[in-house]
Each structure stands twice: as structure tokens, then as C-alpha cells.
Amino acid sequence: MLSRVAESLFWMARYYERAENTARLMDVNINMMLDMGEYMQEVGSSAPYWNPIIRITSPFDDFRARFPKTTQESAIEWLTWCEDNPNSILVCIGRARENARAMRDAISSEMWEQINTTYLQLKDTDHSQIWREGAHSFFGRIRMASQLFQGLVETTMLREEGWQWIQLGKYLERADATTRLVDVKYHILLPSLDEVGGPIDNVQWIAVLKSCSAYEAYQKRNVARITPSRVAGFLVLDHTFPRAVRFCFDQIRLSLRSISVEHGLLEERSPEIIASHVRHTLDQTTMTGIIQSGLHQNMIQLQDYCGEISQKITQTYFQGALRHAA
Structure with a gap:
């Protein structure tokens, strides 16, 4: 292609x-x-x-x-x-x-x-x-x-390379958007610490879930009341919900692998290696660990990974291919 x-x-x-x-x-x-x-x-x-x-x-x-x-x-x-x-x-x-x-x-x-x-x-x-x-x-x-x-x-669409590029763009954008949503709710949206856990806080976290069409899916996973850590954990670490960060990185990794095979690219040269690292990190962590080490810092790091993957894709497949063709 x-x-x-x-x-x-x-x-x-x-x-x-x-x-x-x-x-x-x-x-x-x-x-x-x-x-x-x-x-x-x-x-x-x-x-x-x-x-x-x-x-x-x-x-x-x-x-x-x-x-x-x-x-x-x-x-x-x-x-x-x-x-x-x-x-x-x-x-x-x-x-x-x-x-x-x-x-x-x-x-x-x-x-x-x-x-x-x-x-x-x-x-x-x-x-x-x-x-x-x-x-x-x-x-x-x-x-x-x-x-x-x-x-x-x-x-x-045929399940060929073009379809994989669309999946890659969609899930990379979605992963970035979800990290930003979780981050901004934790650090900006709630006006006062006194309101954490109160009815206003609950309304806002329900809104966060609904903005991802995740409210019903969250309820199936969590029968207990809504809490910030449970909502954030679901949106970041769930491996079956299509807008969760972990799910998105699964799809990013699969698409990058398919594309790299199509181009005969060694794994160490592919953006796939970054996506695999992120996916492995998310596999090994818990929401408690993310919060203890700093939720804001972790969400920023995930956003940076999204940017790094996008930049590597451009260098490897777009700019690199153009230079080779010239």
C-alpha cells in the first residue's frame, strides 16, 4: 500500500x-x-x-x-x-x-x-x-x-492492510481521549475536596462513564457503588470494554503487528514494540498502584506513549516510505 x-x-x-x-x-x-x-x-x-x-x-x-x-x-x-x-x-x-x-x-x-x-x-x-x-x-x-x-x-472493507490502518487510527485516538478524560476528572472537574464521594461527585463520575458509553458495562462489572478508583480502574485497565485504555492498546498492538508483517519489518524497528511495552505494563499494574504512584503522572505518561507511537508510525511508514520511494 x-x-x-x-x-x-x-x-x-x-x-x-x-x-x-x-x-x-x-x-x-x-x-x-x-x-x-x-x-x-x-x-x-x-x-x-x-x-x-x-x-x-x-x-x-x-x-x-x-x-x-x-x-x-x-x-x-x-x-x-x-x-x-x-x-x-x-x-x-x-x-x-x-x-x-x-x-x-x-x-x-x-x-x-x-x-x-x-x-x-x-x-x-x-x-x-x-x-x-x-x-x-x-x-x-x-x-x-x-x-x-x-x-x-x-x-x-476487506480485512487487509487498509482496514488495519483505520483500526490503528481509531484505537490510538480513543486511548488518548480516555486517559485525558480520567485525568481531567480527577484533577480539575470537582470544585472542592469536601465534595469527593458526595452526590455531586457521583453525578460527575456517572457522567464520565456515560461519555464513554460505559455506564451499563461498568454496572455489570461492579455491583458496588460508584467510586473514583473503580471508575478509573474500569476505564483504564478493563480488557474487554472497547473504550478502555488497556483494550485499545490490545487493538493497537494487533494492528501494528499485522502491518509490520505486511511490510516485512523487524519487530524491534516497529512501533509495535512500544505498544507491547505499554500493554505489558498495564497487565502488571493495578488501579491502586496507579493512584499511589500518581494518577496524573500515569495518565500523562500514557498520553506520551500515544504520541510516541504516532510519531514512530509517521517516521517508519509515512516519511520513511516516501524517502525510500524517492
């Missing part, structure tokens, strides 16, 4: 996954604030609940340069539509579409039609439609569009 085609497939999947993750966060955040009703009136501002979402998904300084004050309206504008935000939903779906258009022959016609239609509909949407339609319905449509696209990937 040509390196430019592989690169486009990889980034198409990453950008679409990124758009879905942002839509999930926004939908759940809005509903969480509605559930918190009286408490939100006491706080008097939605900024403490939007700033963490902005920090997870985009450069906060860029947001502040565009919007001096954080409100629900400014946050939604920035995260959904703003072309100054490189990670807004519109920009991400637009970039996914551009990558798809660059290698139309490598994907099915159904995949192209779906991603193209989603982008054009979103681009032509009146921004006020979020409030007319309802935020849950609006962001739910974006989430469902991404899931439809993933379904088309599964049902219309």
Missing part, C-alpha cells in the same frame, strides 16, 4: 473518532449540568464544567484569545463550529473528509457517501439549531453518524 494512502486512512479514522469523542463529552456535560440543577444555581456559572472539556480537547489559550469569558454558548461555539479550533467537530469531520477524498479507491462508496453527507449537513447547519433541536438530539446525531461510519468500515 502506498504510504500516502495508509497515512490518509490512519488520519481519517483519528479525526472522525476525535469528532465523536468531543460530541460525547458535550452531550453528557450538558445533561450533567441539567441533572445538577440546584447545585448549578449555587455555583452561578457553567465555566467550571466547560473549562475542563475545553482543556481536554483543544488549546485553552486559543479559546481564551477568542472568547474572554467561558459560557455554555461560547464553549459550544468553540467546540462545535469554530474553524480557529483545530479540534472542533466541524474541523475534525472536515479533515476526515479530506483524507477520505484523497484515497477514494481505498474505501467503499458507502463510506465516502456517509462521511461526505455528514460534513455537508454539519457545515450547512444553522448554529442555533442546537437549541431548537435540543443538544442531546443534535450531538447524538453526530455520535450516531460516527458509529454508522464505523459500521460501514466493518461491513464493507
Whole structure:
């Protein structure tokens, strides 16, 4: 497979996954604030609940340069539509579409039609439609569009190298997003230590689970009450839930192995060696150990590993192949 085609497939999947993750966060955040009703009136501002979402998904300084004050309206504008935000939903779906258009022959016609239609509909949407339609319905449509696209990937593509590049991009993006979500909840979202373990804390952790579509799956694993360590442990270490970090690194490792075999690449030269190291580390650890050694530091390290794998992929398969071809 040509390196430019592989690169486009990889980034198409990453950008679409990124758009879905942002839509999930926004939908759940809005509903969480509605559930918190009286408490939100006491706080008097939605900024403490939007700033963490902005920090997870985009450069906060860029947001502040565009919007001096954080409100629900400014946050939604920035995260959904703003072309100054490189990670807004519109920009991400637009970039996914551009990558798809660059290698139309490598994907099915159904995949192209779906991603193209989603982008054009979103681009032509009146921004006020979020409030007319309802935020849950609006962001739910974006989430469902991404899931439809993933379904088309599964049902219309041959299980060859192109499919592996899409899986690799999707799970690498997903692993990074989950670590950021867990990290920001532990260190930013809760306003006061006095509220840890209280009803507000529980509402927020339920929101974290729902943003990953993990609430029902978590309940099947944990019959006891919701606790921060159990939720974080499920989202980081579970090996069967598709958005858990450990599961994602399983899929990353499998895709990298398949791709390296396809290219006849020695294991020690492949990004697979990094993914295998992370997977082994997650196998050997517990959530208690992660918290004791510093949850923030561990989540940052996992994010760094995601970045290192992405950089190694670029050097090995994209830039390296281009230099070789020249």
C-alpha cells in the first residue's frame, strides 16, 4: 500500500473518532449540568464544567484569545463550529473528509457517501439549531453518524492492510481521549475536596462513564457503588470494554503487528514494540498502584506513549516510505 494512502486512512479514522469523542463529552456535560440543577444555581456559572472539556480537547489559550469569558454558548461555539479550533467537530469531520477524498479507491462508496453527507449537513447547519433541536438530539446525531461510519468500515472493507490502518487510527485516538478524560476528572472537574464521594461527585463520575458509553458495562462489572478508583480502574485497565485504555492498546498492538508483517519489518524497528511495552505494563499494574504512584503522572505518561507511537508510525511508514520511494 502506498504510504500516502495508509497515512490518509490512519488520519481519517483519528479525526472522525476525535469528532465523536468531543460530541460525547458535550452531550453528557450538558445533561450533567441539567441533572445538577440546584447545585448549578449555587455555583452561578457553567465555566467550571466547560473549562475542563475545553482543556481536554483543544488549546485553552486559543479559546481564551477568542472568547474572554467561558459560557455554555461560547464553549459550544468553540467546540462545535469554530474553524480557529483545530479540534472542533466541524474541523475534525472536515479533515476526515479530506483524507477520505484523497484515497477514494481505498474505501467503499458507502463510506465516502456517509462521511461526505455528514460534513455537508454539519457545515450547512444553522448554529442555533442546537437549541431548537435540543443538544442531546443534535450531538447524538453526530455520535450516531460516527458509529454508522464505523459500521460501514466493518461491513464493507476487506480485512487487509487498509482496514488495519483505520483500526490503528481509531484505537490510538480513543486511548488518548480516555486517559485525558480520567485525568481531567480527577484533577480539575470537582470544585472542592469536601465534595469527593458526595452526590455531586457521583453525578460527575456517572457522567464520565456515560461519555464513554460505559455506564451499563461498568454496572455489570461492579455491583458496588460508584467510586473514583473503580471508575478509573474500569476505564483504564478493563480488557474487554472497547473504550478502555488497556483494550485499545490490545487493538493497537494487533494492528501494528499485522502491518509490520505486511511490510516485512523487524519487530524491534516497529512501533509495535512500544505498544507491547505499554500493554505489558498495564497487565502488571493495578488501579491502586496507579493512584499511589500518581494518577496524573500515569495518565500523562500514557498520553506520551500515544504520541510516541504516532510519531514512530509517521517516521517508519509515512516519511520513511516516501524517502525510500524517492
